[in-house]
Amino acid sequence: MTAEDGDGGTAPEARVTIWERLERPARGPRPALTHDQIARAGVEIADEQGLDAVSMRRLAERLGVATMALYRYVAGKDDVLELMIDAVAAEIELPRATGWRELARGFAGELRAVGLRHHWLTAALARTPHVLTPNLVERVEDMLRSLDGLGLEVDTMMAVFGTVNAFVRGATADEVIRREAVRRGGWASEEEARIAYLPYVRWLIGTGRYPTLTRYIIEGSNEDDSQWQFEFGLECILDGIAARLGI
Amino acid sequence: MTAEDGDGGTAPEARVTIWERLERPARGPRPALTHDQIARAGVEIADEQGLDAVSMRRLAERLGVATMALYRYVAGKDDVLELMIDAVAAEIELPRATGWRELARGFAGELRAVGLRHHWLTAALARTPHVLTPNLVERVEDMLRSLDGLGLEVDTMMAVFGTVNAFVRGATADEVIRREAVRRGGWASEEEARIAYLPYVRWLIGTGRYPTLTRYIIEGSNEDDSQWQFEFGLECILDGIAARLGI
DNA sequence: GCACATCTGCGTACGCCGTACAAGAACTGA
DNA sequence: TCAGTTCTTGTACGGCGTACGCAGATGTGC
Numbered sequence: 001m002t003a004e005d006g007d008g009g010t011a012p013e014a015r016v017t018i019w020e021r022l023e024r025p026a027r028g029p030r031p032a033l034t035h036d037q038i039a040r041a042g043v044e045i046a047d048e049q050g051l052d053a054v055s056m057r058r059l060a061e062r063l064g065v066a067t068m069a070l071y072r073y074v075a076g077k078d079d080v081l082e083l084m085i086d087a088v089a090a091e092i093e094l095p096r097a098t099g100w101r102e103l104a105r106g107f108a109g110e111l112r113a114v115g116l117r118h119h120w121l122t123a124a125l126a127r128t129p130h131v132l133t134p135n136l137v138e139r140v141e142d143m144l145r146s147l148d149g150l151g152l153e154v155d156t157m158m159a160v161f162g163t164v165n166a167f168v169r170g171a172t173a174d175e176v177i178r179r180e181a182v183r184r185g186g187w188a189s190e191e192e193a194r195i196a197y198l199p200y201v202r203w204l205i206g207t208g209r210y211p212t213l214t215r216y217i218i219e220g221s222n223e224d225d226s227q228w229q230f231e232f233g234l235e236c237i238l239d240g241i242a243a244r245l246g247i
Numbered sequence: 248m249t250a251e252d253g254d255g256g257t258a259p260e261a262r263v264t265i266w267e268r269l270e271r272p273a274r275g276p277r278p279a280l281t282h283d284q285i286a287r288a289g290v291e292i293a294d295e296q297g298l299d300a301v302s303m304r305r306l307a308e309r310l311g312v313a314t315m316a317l318y319r320y321v322a323g324k325d326d327v328l329e330l331m332i333d334a335v336a337a338e339i340e341l342p343r344a345t346g347w348r349e350l351a352r353g354f355a356g357e358l359r360a361v362g363l364r365h366h367w368l369t370a371a372l373a374r375t376p377h378v379l380t381p382n383l384v385e386r387v388e389d390m391l392r393s394l395d396g397l398g399l400e401v402d403t404m405m406a407v408f409g410t411v412n413a414f415v416r417g418a419t420a421d422e423v424i425r426r427e428a429v430r431r432g433g434w435a436s437e438e439e440a441r442i443a444y445l446p447y448v449r450w451l452i453g454t455g456r457y458p459t460l461t462r463y464i465i466e467g468s469n470e471d472d473s474q475w476q477f478e479f480g481l482e483c484i485l486d487g488i489a490a491r492l493g494i
Numbered sequence: 495g496c497a498c499a500t501c502t503g504c505g506t507a508c509g510c511c512g513t514a515c516a517a518g519a520a521c522t523g524a
Numbered sequence: 525t526c527a528g529t530t531c532t533t534g535t536a537c538g539g540c541g542t543a544c545g546c547a548g549a550t551g552t553g554c
Contacts (some may be wrong), residue, residue, distance in 0.1 A: 015432060020450060028501025029549040055540060066504045068542080077250045077541065126420060128374040129428035132447075137457060144459040154463040155472075158480075163414070163480030166421060170413030173373060173420075181376035185262060196262045200379075203267060212382060212391040216401040225402075232403075233410030237480075241489030275530020276520040302511065313533045315513080467501065 014099035018079050025050065026168075033063060033073055043118065046084065051120035054080070079232055081124050086133035088118050100146040100247065101238055107143055108168045108234050115172035119180060122173040151245045160241055167237055175226045265326050266381055280310060280320055286330035290365065293331065298367035301327070301406060328371050333380035335365045341386065347393040347407075347494065350484055354390055355415045355481050362419035369420040397494045407488055414484055422473045 022035060041062045045054045056077060060067040074080050091114050095106040115121050123132065140161060147157040178190075187193040194201075205214045241247075270280060288309045292301045303324060307314040321327050339357040341350060362368050372378065387408060395465040425437075434440040441448075452461045488494075 015447070017447050020447060027499080029503085030336070030383045030550090031502070056542080057540080066503080068544095069503050071542075072502060110482050123370075126370045126424070129424065131424060132451075137451060138461065141460045144463065148459055154459075154467050155475075156466065157459075158463055159476045159479045161417070162421070163483060165367055166384040166417030166480060167410070167414045167444050167484075168273070169420065170415070170417030171409070172418065174413060177373070177376065177378060184376050197264075198554060200262070200264050200267060204379075204384060210388040212401075212404075213384065216391065216405050218437045220401050220405065228402075229406045229409050232406045233413060233484075236410060236487035236491050237414075237484050238487070239490055240483035240485070243486055243490065244483050274522060274528080276522090276532085278531070303513080304511080314532080315515095317534050318513075319531060463527075 014130060015034060016228075017130060018082060032065060032069070035073060035083055036087075037063060038073055038080065039087035042080050042084040043087055046110065046120040046124075047118060051123050054084075054120075056080075058179065060205070078128055078130075079133060081128045082130060082133060085121065085124055085128065086135045088114050088121060089133060089139065091117075092139055094142050098146075100150070100243065103143060104164050104238060105147040105234065107139065108164055111165075111168045111177075112172045115169075116179075118223075119176050122169070122176050125169070125185075147247075150245075152247070156245065160245075163241065164234075167185060167233060171230050171233060178226075204235035209235070264377060265321065265329060271415060278319070279312060279316070282320060282330055283334075284310060285317065285320055285327065285335035289327050289331040290334055293367040293371075294365060298370050301331075301367075303327075313383045325375055325377075328375045329377060329380060330367065332371055332378070333374065333382045335361050335368060336380060336382035336386065338364075338384075339386055341389050345393075347390075347397070348489065350390060350393040350406075351411050352481065354386065355411055358412075358415045359422075359477060362423060363418075363426075366423050366430075369416070369423050372416070394494075397492075399492060399494070403492065407492075410484060410488065411481075414480060418477050418480060422477075425473075 018035070032187060038059070039057055045062060056070055059069050059080065060070055063070075070080075074083070084242050090136055092107070092110045094103060094110065098106075142155050143161045143164075144154075152160075182190055182193045185193055185196065185197060200218065204210060205217070265282070269282060283308070288306055289301050292305060292309065303317055304314050306327065307317055310317075317327075321330070338361050339354070340387060341357065342353045345353075390408045390411075391401075391404050394407055399407075429437055429440045432443060434443060448464065451457060452464070
């Protein structure tokens with residue numbers, strides 16, 4: 001939260017993104033780090049100890065440089081997050097040369113997998129303002145291309161992508177939050193967490209105001225809930241899109 | 248990130264949520280604050296200056312008490328976030344006595360409206376571990392009840408709710424991020440932001456690797472994009488659910 | 495070969511943050 | 525009245541992001 005003022009009546013100043021500053025000038029001493037190394041180190045720390053553990057000091061320590069050395073490569077911590085997001089976005093591998101529906105399925109599954117593998121991703125995406133990192137843009141392009149030539153307007157194509165994207169992010173975020181609650185609470189399994197929260201749940205049920213939810217808690221077979229819910233939702237969405245657009 | 252260890256082999260300890268600690272004992276001096284006031288003050292600060300501005304010090308200052316006084320009412324900052332989330336969740340007003348589809352539409356629209364009105368909500372939901380606040384639970388119950396009696400299993404009912412919920416949260420998050428980028432960049436309008444990012448977009452287009460995205464940028468009529476995209480996606484989802492479940 | 499512009503790495507310092515701790519103030523029930 | 529309980533507060537600690545300026549490494553033009 002550095003440029004927080006927002007009240008200045010100044011003219012729209014051009015924002016220079018990291019991605020435009022990547023090529024290094026050929027004048028001074030050779031840099032000791034690359035942006036890739038920074039991104040990788042950040043991802044490692046976040047994977048191991050959570051996003052809050054990614055501090056400039058710890059990052060520098062892991063890279064073997066002084067804290068302030070990092071600021072030669074990034075303008076601030078937000079840039080680090082952006083590098084990290086782009087790094088894991090590269091892990092999204094889309095299937096080649098299939099129809100839009102297969103590609104959407106692949107994109108959804110991969111995005112969810114990445115979000116679960118890197119449990120900090122959801123929080124990072126919610127924090128950083130600039131989300132058009134190169135690797136993400138590349139996936140968007142692939143998705144749009146699969147929808148091209150079906151007689152849709154570009155706005156509609158983007159809406160299709162946006163719908164799938166929004167669902168996957170929301171579903172993954174929910175799932176991650178539940179898993180994180182288990183981890184941060186110090187419980188070994190979801191079962192232990194359920195036991196720990198039992199008094200609260202009992203209190204909820206005891207109020208008598210949530211009969212349907214109570215039925216879900218008691219009757220529901222909560223086996224592999226998340227995966228099944230995700231696939232159910234995704235197929236509904238793809239069905240709805242196909243029907244509405246006639247594709 | 249207080250209970251971050253997660254390695255202790257201790258037994259599953261019961262977690263006592265705020266909601267169970269709300270009733271006060273009748274012994275000591277009268278409390279100067281209520282949880283409601285704390286929630287309201289937090290929401291005000293976040294609305295005005297963003298979620299990062301909600302610090303225990305600032306919160307206490309606005310309430311006219313010392314910083315540490317807050318800790319008589321909350322166990323830590325996470326509790327404050329939870330109170331804030333529950334406070335704005337109360338703003339979700341569902342239509343009465345309609346079919347599941349109308350109710351889902353209402354829920355979606357209201358949740359999106361709340362998320363846009365309180366632009367910090369998305370980030371808050373991504374940070375706090377415990378998301379079963381009373382007011383949220385109440386909305387879940389209403390949604391589930393509207394699906395009851397249609398011959399669905401409880402798991403399916405919950406999946407329907409989860410799908411709609413995930414989509415709305417994802418879509419709203421995306422929208423908020425875009426708006427926040429404008430605000431934090433200090434630009435007065437989205438048009439100014441577009442101009443500021445023009446060099447980057449030009450660079451993206453210049454690479455020639457994103458032809459379909461380029462077409463969207465050039466041909467797309469980006470008028471009221473978000474609202475239209477949201478409604479398009481929502482209707483597709485409701486269509487798909489109705490068709491798949493025969494309801 | 496050498497001065498100079500330029501870039502890199504780093505140490506220090508400032509003002510924030512969340513919150514542990516313990517002592518004092520306010521209130522109640524006996 | 526007064527012991528017991530709860531509420532409020534000041535201080536302090538370790539951590540955070542990063543502004544600033546200096547020392548040294550590196551390439552360029554003479």
